[in-house]
Amino acid sequence: MKRINLLILLLCFLGSISFAQEINTLKERAEQGHADAQAYLGYCYDVGKGVTQDYAQAVYWYQKAAEQGNVAALKNLGLCYEYGKGGARDYAKAVSCYQKAAKLGDAWAQFVLGRCYYDGRGVSLNYETAVHWYQKAAEQGYAEAQSRLGDCYKYGTGIAQDHAKAVYWYQKAVEQGHAAALFNLGLCYEYGTGLVQDYAKAAYWYRKGADQGDISSLSALSRFYQQGKGVPQSSEVAAYWQQKAIDSGHRGLQLFLGEDIQQYNDSVKLDYKKKTEQGNAVAQYVLGRLYYEDGDYVNAVKYLTMASQSDTSGAASFLLSKCYRNGFGVPQDVAKADSLQKKALEKGWDEAKSLDDLLKGVFD
Template identity: 30%
Template sequence: MYRDSVYDEILQKVNEEVTQYERKLEIDPTDAATAYRLSLIYKDGLGVTKDYEKAYQLVLQSYDTDQNPLAANVLGTMYYNGMYVEKNQEQGLQLMQYAHEQGNIAATFNIGIHLLVNADSDTAQEAQGLEMVRTAAEKGNHFAQFAYGGFYDDGRMGQDYTIAFEWYQRAADSGSSGAAANLGFMYRNGVIEVDDADDKALEYFRKSAYMHNAHGMYNLGSMYDNGISVEENQAVAFYWFTKAASKGSANATYALYRYYSEGIYTDYDPELAMEVLEQAAASGVTAAQRDLGNILSDEDSEYLDYEKAAYWFEQAAEEDDLISINNLGWMYENGFGVEQDYATALNYFYKAAEAGYAVAQCNVGRYYIEQRGGMPKDIEHAKQWLQLSADQGYERAIQLLEELRDKPPSGDSGFWKKLFS
């Protein structure tokens, strides 16, 4: 089985640190600095299983010892977010405010984010929040640098990818795994144009992955899966997809579906494949929702369930997935899992057709011929839609155009065979 030696070496070092810290606390329970460091490891799951209870007990121990502002900030975030303890934003803010007043820049950043999230239309509060985030960023807090870069990336500060890149670069250099992953995205997607963009993307995805970032792990796996800047290696890809999925990456979970369903590198396991597909769909991965709908609507599938299929197609359709939109039309046309309704079917077909999906364009043309869904019989419009579909190489549209030339439609819908997605 493939193992990443560098990543395993990092994990080993973390485990050794945990052991050392725990021994030091056994000798001196008042060692506030050690209790604080160990609390962060358990809070963030850095090389160990995430454990909020342990993190809380350790950071409380550190704070009670000497009112350490570092510990006060972490304790504040745990109360603010309800990590192990009952959620109490007021108490959390009080602890973070104390830390901020003691010069803790992480607390400055956290309060700034709180102000931004709750600013609504209060421009003065928003300005104060932005200033606190910027202050923390300029003082070297990598979370603040990452967030401030994001403000330029997503347009909150006026979209400027160059400035976003600069802040992400500073954050990544300071240890932000999220910023490293975003730099990888910017190189991979051509936002930053350089000759060796894919090599740079690989470098930053690897850096992010080694810092335990799920997005970095997933994208590193994708680079190996597709042979981008590295030799294609399914063993390495499977390793990183598995790591990313264990960290909560829904995209990585979906990627594992193909491995289990096709037996790529790992054992062929259709039950496990279905399990990870359902997990990815439930987590909002549009392609997984569509694939799950396709399986559940396949009459030859042991999982056949039209009602569930319609549900998953609806979820994917909300994200404008054209195949799922067309498939919903097919289900309404045939009354599979929903009440048969030609007008609703046509609405779905039209939506996908106007967006350029060939199968749906063919279906709209067919509805003009068959006079379904309230459509008039209009051979010219039917030909126009069928031609758009045929121009994309869709065989059924090509066939129907030929049939229109050779034999006028009789009006008998049985003559026009059902079209399936």
């Protein structure tokens, strides 16, 4: 056993020497002006791979590679500017990087650029331009862009409303297992939006989304079992899926108000309405979200509005903006929606829920 442990230690030591040599070679090639080496060296400094993590050095080498049109460097440099890594946040510079990478045909950059135009981050809010870039990315098979494009067609945001095309793009995203698209395709079947109404198929897609832990699908599936829509009626099964939805929501609620949501785990079956009357903002958000997922938008707006008054993470404001943008439970008010969305973004909610997705595929 001792000999085996010594062998493992020796291999690790030799591996560290080998990687150190690779870093030295990488630095030499980067200093010689090789764009790929500059981009990868920037990445090593960005994540602390083989070197001490240093965002300033990461930005330096990303810039060097980006000047030569290296797509990976442009994307990562954009992220550094967007999230303030190695300096102050600069959304305009981030957008500039994304634009260059998008024009070079990168699907990820096209999607992120579309998101910037949709959110009005670093550029003036422009839904038509957002749709343009979502379309570019969607046509290259980028699932998140396909799902977002489906939303735009469904609600007529930045493009003429077309439910059939919404379904088409949701289906494309579903083929890749995209959770939000699974839920939205279920909604289309439930309400007959862009296709023939079919509760059984709606339940099927909700179950697919629920199996991925999607809170919207979990809540919808619970509702279907409670009402016996497309599945045998079962209050017991409904409670099972609703509990999973609540548990899933609780994990995400650690972002909300900066509170430790663990204290609610022992009381998830309590009446949230009672807590809202006591001014509990977390309960207000949970209740508002549950009403939203159940399609009771009037009550959703009521409780989300309460929660937004103490909304330090942007969660309630973000969901409330969707209600105003689409006329859910209130008269449609795009200006109000934009204001609420801006509030949510300023509080970091969009970053909190999308950063992991943004980083995927950059250097995979």
